[in-house]
Amino acid sequence: MTKYQPADSFATPRFSGVRTFMRLPYKETLDQGMDFVVTGIPFDTGGSYRVGTRFGPQAIRDASVLLRPYNVEQDLSLFDYVSGVDYGDLPVVPGYIRPSYDRMVEGLSPILEQGIIPIVLGGDHSITLGELRAVARVYGKVGLVHFDAHSDTWDSYFGEKYNHGTPFRRAMEEGLIDPARSIQVGMRGSLYGPDDLQAARDLGFAVYSTNDLLQMGTATMVERIRKRTGTGPLFLSFDIDFLDPVYAPGTGTPEVAGPSIHQALELVRGLKGLKFVGFDLVEVLPSYDHGQITALAAANIVYEFITLIACNKKAASKHTEGAST
Numbered sequence: 197m198t199k200y201q202p203a204d205s206f207a208t209p210r211f212s213g214v215r216t217f218m219r220l221p222y223k224e225t226l227d228q229g230m231d232f233v234v235t236g237i238p239f240d241t242g243g244s245y246r247v248g249t250r251f252g253p254q255a256i257r258d259a260s261v262l263l264r265p266y267n268v269e270q271d272l273s274l275f276d277y278v279s280g281v282d283y284g285d286l287p288v289v290p291g292y293i294r295p296s297y298d299r300m301v302e303g304l305s306p307i308l309e310q311g312i313i314p315i316v317l318g319g320d321h322s323i324t325l326g327e328l329r330a331v332a333r334v335y336g337k338v339g340l341v342h343f344d345a346h347s348d349t350w351d352s353y354f355g356e357k358y359n360h361g362t363p364f365r366r367a368m369e370e371g372l373i374d375p376a377r378s379i380q381v382g383m384r385g386s387l388y389g390p391d392d393l394q395a396a397r398d399l400g401f402a403v404y405s406t407n408d409l410l411q412m413g414t415a416t417m418v419e420r421i422r423k424r425t426g427t428g429p430l431f432l433s434f435d436i437d438f439l440d441p442v443y444a445p446g447t448g449t450p451e452v453a454g455p456s457i458h459q460a461l462e463l464v465r466g467l468k469g470l471k472f473v474g475f476d477l478v479e480v481l482p483s484y485d486h487g488q489i490t491a492l493a494a495a496n497i498v499y500e501f502i503t504l505i506a507c508n509k510k511a512a513s514k515h516t517e518g519a520s521t
Contacts, residue, residue: 242322
């Protein structure tokens with residue numbers, strides 16, 4: 197069984213070679229030994245304001261070469277426990293969202309069917325509906341952990357049902373999400389009216405604003421998330437505009453007065469032990485980024501996704517060892 201891990205940066209410098217996430221091997225076929233794959237969905241036809249997030253995956257990969265395999269905060273050498281690759285980008289149809297959804301499902305299904313966890317780099321937030329369709333084929337309804345400045349539960353935008361403001365309403369209508377095990381964190385900014393945010397609550401989501409998070413603190417919010425989501429399969433979707441634009445200027449619909457990257461990392465780190473079967477990081481827009489600030493933030497959040505998988509693998513190995521003694 198092949199063990200896939202990043203290239204040794206003491207053997208070849210990090211600025212060399214083909215850009216993959218964290219310098220993982222680039223491999224477009226699946227092996228049984230893989231625990232996760234990082235894959236891009238470079239689609240931004242669902243964007244409503246700034247566009248260009250189709251270039252997000254390559255920007256995140258470029259920034260990720262600075263990442264190292266030992267996570268200090270979790271005291272964990274990731275690749276002692278997990279094996280993963282950069283799977284490249286899934287095919288999409290630029291300008292056409294419905295056939296792109298079909299291709300997303302087709303591309304992700306073999307990964308999920310083998311029990312491998314996909315970590316998707318977006319792309320705008322419309323892609324999450326395609327991901328959830330693929331996840332539901334294997335796991336049925338899943339709980340949702342959603343970090344974002346926007347609830348993305350509009351019914352339509354300019355009369356269109358499919359865009360980056362509607363994926364979670366469509367997912368609910370299609371029976372892909374269990375609302376009783378779902379939570380949205382980070383809502384803020386001006387709205388067209390009170391119904392914009394109430395719509396998410398009416399769908400059954402637990403909804404917390406950025407002010408809620410800042411007042412209660414990350415530790416309390418982590419406990420709220422863990423209590424809400426329970427023990428079943430989960431999907432984590434992270435829109436980079438969850439962060440204040442100071443930490444993520446390169447995004448399509450920035451909202452001021454948001455959390456810091458430190459707070460975001462604390463939130464994700466607090467979720468170890470939960471059963472995530474898929475992740476995405478969306479809405480990185482490189483043309484509005486400065487000094488790779490947004491891409492670096494995104495790469496480090498994805499790094500914490502990998503760490504969550506490694507933490508679960510470590511816990512499982514200890515349980516197996518304990519049962520055999």
